[in-house]
């Protein structure tokens with residue numbers, strides 16, 4: 237069985253289904269539990285890192301940080317593309333503005349996942 241979850245953070249109705257799918261399988265579907273910054277957060281200064289926590293190890297295959305103005309910013313990864321439950325990447329100093337983190341990953345059960353979260357750096 238193959239399925240793709242888009243914006244998994246916004247799909248609470250899917251959780252019972254995902255739990256049912258995970259039952260009886262050796263490896264579980266992973267989901268995003270917590271991000272830093274939180275989705276919608278307004279920060280007084282540039283964050284040093286962005287992070288995501290998962291309930292099962294997720295291999296992050298792509299991640300990007302873009303500004304509302306269209307700029308892209310390099311992230312410093314240290315996970316070596318290995319599955320991790322706590323993903324962290326350092327950020328450059330971000331000017332005031334709105335930002336979105338988009339990521340794609342592979343759940344332990346092999347399902348492709350993707351999600352995004354946004355935050356604002358205020359003056």
Ligand SMILES: [Cu+2]
Pocket residue numbers: 264265266343345346347
């Ligand atoms: Cu799955």
